[in-house]
Amino acid sequence: MAKKFRGIYAALLTPFVGEEISTEKFQDNIRKYNETGLAGYVVLGSTGECVSISDDESERLVKAARETAAKGKKVIAGTARESTKLTIEFTNRMADLGIDAALVRPPSYFKSKMTKDALKRHFLTVADKSDVPVIVYNIPQNTGIALEAKLIVELSDHPHIVGLKESSGTIAFLGEIIRQLPPDFSYLLGHGSAFLPALLMGASGAILSVANAAPRICAKIFRLFTEGKIKEATELQLDLIPLNKAAMETYGISGLKYTLDVQGLYGGPVRAPLSPLEDKGKAELGELLKRLGLIG
Amino acid sequence: MAKKFRGIYAALLTPFVGEEISTEKFQDNIRKYNETGLAGYVVLGSTGECVSISDDESERLVKAARETAAKGKKVIAGTARESTKLTIEFTNRMADLGIDAALVRPPSYFKSKMTKDALKRHFLTVADKSDVPVIVYNIPQNTGIALEAKLIVELSDHPHIVGLKESSGTIAFLGEIIRQLPPDFSYLLGHGSAFLPALLMGASGAILSVANAAPRICAKIFRLFTEGKIKEATELQLDLIPLNKAAMETYGISGLKYTLDVQGLYGGPVRAPLSPLEDKGKAELGELLKRLGLIG
Amino acid sequence: MAKKFRGIYAALLTPFVGEEISTEKFQDNIRKYNETGLAGYVVLGSTGECVSISDDESERLVKAARETAAKGKKVIAGTARESTKLTIEFTNRMADLGIDAALVRPPSYFKSKMTKDALKRHFLTVADKSDVPVIVYNIPQNTGIALEAKLIVELSDHPHIVGLKESSGTIAFLGEIIRQLPPDFSYLLGHGSAFLPALLMGASGAILSVANAAPRICAKIFRLFTEGKIKEATELQLDLIPLNKAAMETYGISGLKYTLDVQGLYGGPVRAPLSPLEDKGKAELGELLKRLGLIG
Amino acid sequence: MAKKFRGIYAALLTPFVGEEISTEKFQDNIRKYNETGLAGYVVLGSTGECVSISDDESERLVKAARETAAKGKKVIAGTARESTKLTIEFTNRMADLGIDAALVRPPSYFKSKMTKDALKRHFLTVADKSDVPVIVYNIPQNTGIALEAKLIVELSDHPHIVGLKESSGTIAFLGEIIRQLPPDFSYLLGHGSAFLPALLMGASGAILSVANAAPRICAKIFRLFTEGKIKEATELQLDLIPLNKAAMETYGISGLKYTLDVQGLYGGPVRAPLSPLEDKGKAELGELLKRLGLIG
Secondary structure, eight states, X not given: OOOSOOXXXXXXXXXXXXXXXXXXXXXXXXXXXXXXXXXXXXXXXXXGTGGGSOHHHHHXXXXXXXXXXXXXXXXXXXXXXXXXXXXXXXXXXXXXXXOSEEEEOOOOTTGGGOOHHHHHHHHHHHHHHOSSOEEEEEOHHHXXXXXXXXXXXXXXXXXXXXXXXXXXXXXXXXXXXXXXXXXXXXXXXXXXXSHHHHHHTTOOEEEESGGGTOHHHHHHHHHHHXXXXXXXXXXXXXHHHHHHIIIIIISHHHHHHHHHHTTTSOOOXXXXXXXXXXXXXXXXXXXXXXXXXXXX | OOOSSOEEEEEOOOOEETTEEOHHHHHHHHHHHTTTTOOEEEXXXXXXXXXXXOHXXXXXXXXXXXXXXXXXXXXXXXXXXXXXXXXXXXXXXXXXXXXXXXEEOOXXXXXXXXXXXXXXXXXXXXXXHOSSOEEEEEOHHHHSOOOOHHHHHHHTTSXXXXXXXXXXXXHHHHHHHGGGSOTTOEEEEOOXXXXXXXXXXXXXXXXXXXXXXXXXXXXXXXXXXXXXXXXXXXXXXXXXXXXXXXXXXXXXXXXXXXXXXXXXSOOOOOOTTSOOOOHHHHHHXXXXXXXXXXXX | OOOSOOEEEEEOOOOEETTEEOXXXXXXXXXXXXXXXXXXXXXXXXXXXXXXXXXXXXXXXXXXXXXXXXXXXXXXXXXXXXXXXHHHHHHHHHHTTTOSEEEEOOOOXXXXXXXXXXXXXXXXXXXXXXXXXXXXXXXXXXXXOOOOHHHHHHHTTSTTEXXXXXXXXXXXXXXXXXXXXXXXOEEEEOOTTSHHHHHHTTOOEEEESGGGTOHHHHHHHXXXXXXXXXXXXXXXXXXXXXXXXXXXXXXXXXXXXXXXXXXXXXXXXXXXXXXXXXXXXXXXXXXXXXXXXXXX | OOOSXXXXXXXXXXXXXXXXXXXXXXXXXXXXXXXXXXXXXXXXXXXXXXXGSOHHHHHHHHHHHHHHSOTTOEEEEEOOOSSHHHHHHHHHHHHTTTOSEEEEOOOOTTGGGOOHHHHHHHHHHHHHHOSSOEEEEEOHHHHSOOOOHXXXXXXXXXXXXXXXXXXXXXXXXXXXXXXXXXXXXXXXXXXXXXXXXXHHTTOOEEEESGGGTOHHXXXXXXXXXXXXXXXXXXXXXXXXXXXXXXXXXISHHHHHHHHHHTTTXXXXXXXXXXXXXXXXXXXXXXXXXXXXXXXX
8 A cells, every 4th residue: 555645745834924923934834835746745844943933823824735745745844832731732733734643642741651651542543533544753862761662563454544643753662663554554754864764664754844945955865765766765864864964953944034034035033032043153154054055 | 039939839729620620629728728828839740630730720710819928928830831932921821810930840841952052042042032930840750851950050040040949859959059040049859758858958948739638737838947856847848748749749639639629629520541540559548648647 | 776877978079190099198087077066978979980990999899998997986988880890899899998889870871771670679688698697878960860769769678778869859759768677777868958848758868978177067967957956057058058059060070179279188099980179160160169158 | 994893793791600701601602693693793782781790790701702703703892981192002912813803982981071172182102002993882872972963073184083883873973974984983882772773874873782682683784785675684683672672771781691501502690789680571572582483
């Protein structure tokens, strides 16, 4: 059976003009991304500062993405809340807007009580009640919760749980479970520096922050991989790593937004508590974009 | 100058009947607590499953607490959100309901970007724009963010930042900053097993989960301390520790709720993803309540 | 039954002259400490850079301490190695030199395998085969292994396990177990900023790094506590905290050694990989010593 | 320039008969491994329980390995100690026995003081004074110290620092530095579930625990990779993962030793504090060996 989610998805940034979100700028960006070979978009991901915006703002962004995404481009929305009840309610509110799947990270505030059993019950209940397919989201660096390999395998039995976004980027984790997942289950890496190795080991695609900055390069790595051009794909993956590291790890979302601003897309400011980018970061990021041929 | 917040505050549980919150049960509990020597209440704290309920539910709880709290009992509400903007908006929505202070934990999703500077900017902006005094909330076990001693000292200069709830329970942390804080700054320990030592070292009070289960004992420890009866206070603190550990650490909020149910208060179920209490926990908690003379 | 270890013990620094240890300088220091009201000495503790010196150097230090310690002053030696076998061998080699007890931290290299059962077996075997009483040593900040409260209680049943040095400094941990320990078991805090609160809650003493720098103040806090002068003891504990924090946390062992050099004791250099103290540290530490009246 | 260390190295187990090491059993194993296509051996690695044995035992093992390793097979020894001085002394004692390189993990006891500068000074001093080439060893899961990417790049400038064993298994880490290392620098992965992806991204080989149990499979994955048979190599890597995970993570060294015992090699017992393998583990490991065709 064909996997539902294949290829490269951009974890879209949320554009602010002043203090407010701008669905116009958001749609301008998406229109440009529609031309780039991406398979689709994730709205309200970590990169989209999902935790920093209101439910109403979230709704406006999802609506805008759905309207603007080119035909065939999938739209996935991050819909996690800290309780099972609120997660279901928000997921279905987003489902009404026509998303293709909900991306759901685990509740994490009550860390010491998030046992495998508690997490399993949470995801199964959400999947039972969700009007759209669910993609489980493992991002321990932000949540402090590392989903166990065995839990993912167990969850993959549920007909409504169709994929995993794995942002720890641990290839061994992938290797441990990939053969135990249903054939149509989508394993999507969430780490821009390691997605080619993941594809080689069996991932069906990737959801990437760096795809906001370099959508064509990300899509090309995927294409080279599908064509069996492993050596060229590897070189391009290695080319991409310095930008991915600088934009996401060193400078974070404000750094990534800057890389859009200088390419004719809209990045704009981050919302506090994130900090604005300093000049040092601008210089370094500009240099990296140049080396990749993304700016002149 | 007198400290604004002295004595013992209960970090109130949120009662659910079935899936829904019950402000009636909540008010019944508060009426009973009004007779116990507590200095006031915290609504929407971690113990109140604040992250698991909606903004509207939160508003109803705060309103109910304000109405029902006896004269002179302070009402503090947890008002943190993940962005500075949303925190200010929600804080002022709660401020309109008449709370005495807002308890604000740091944003924590973007962990690696929550530098001392970013956190300082966040808290100062919230304090600038908040209509009520702010109590900073350090709870690294849930947030994954440990506020630095130096940051607390710097924040205490702001006229609107009037206190700290410190739930790591580290007495050395208290000792390092207590003399550097303004005289009217309230240092409130958030750990039921170590609040007497904190009082001895200079804390003005405590915000306690275990005060839901044993309000009179908590209040008595404080009173003995103020009367200089250190030896008796110590014995009572040691008496309380097994219940505090079992109710909060071992069994968590579902355990604590059970201790209310068997004492004629309303505990009721927890909201998922928290798990219901198993029979083993009931037996152990019952035994501990008996030893403390709280049930027959 | 009287506790074997009461009062304040200095966790002695190891003096180097150039690259080599100097037992002469070591003995000069001890002779001065003999006049200060300390209850005894710990040789080969973390503060003594125990992991940085050879077995033969270790032996020379223990021998020197035993010879020089005044009558009635206890000598404890850190004797842990990473395997049970090596720990027993080294413990008994030190036992032959006349130590009063062995201080044994848990093996920590194979972290993920150090279950409660594995650790219990280790400590019980060491206690069975050791020629001297054993003091268990909990120092998670260095070992990455946090001993469980329940483990300590279980180990305390062994007739040869006579005490605990607890260096995490968590007062709640103490409160949870203090009543479950045998009456003659010695609970010794290993944190210079929180030992008075620990004494109040039932600890029998403390093993302190800062006692190298301020032995008389440490001993006086203990004496005030035993005389029931809690308020004065508290003030002196608070006085001591800035030095303890600067000497041990901020600047570490090189900082602590500097505080000896300027007081007429011998501190000298640290052994690499520890780094020498920079001038900024010297200025700050000098200032703190002045405020405590330790230098003119 | 050719890399010094290419291919697959077994991180050899240390055989005990009763309480004592057995160099005979050790040599028997090595003689069998000599026939398997491995590039060489690491003695005194983590898998060799290096921290659990004495210096004299260590010396006997290295001597035995050097004598028995077939011509052309490299012998590397783990020589780290907690101080720079002791590390140099032990490294050169092992160098005298004819090792090809020393594998040196960072000192880790004084965690909070192991800054990038302190670690750099340590490794550079060791490299300066060592009589053999040095391979830096990153194993944060055991040491609690994660070496920074930038540190590795800086160290690789030293003519005596010729490689890295990287046991966190993070492919992104490899990707970030591989192009910044000298052409003859050996990047060796230390994770049996992810070494093929590492080879694809530029690693020169791997040092593997699982190579004790499945040397031919490990060597074959490397050979397939060098022949460009990526698909077959990938399938074999995925085949190997369940054994690697069970033998090293779930059951640990006692599990790995069992897999030797049932294959006609010598595994034997582990040294305490490690725990013996239980029957459940034997059954599971036996099953996994069968599936790989390693036992009948």
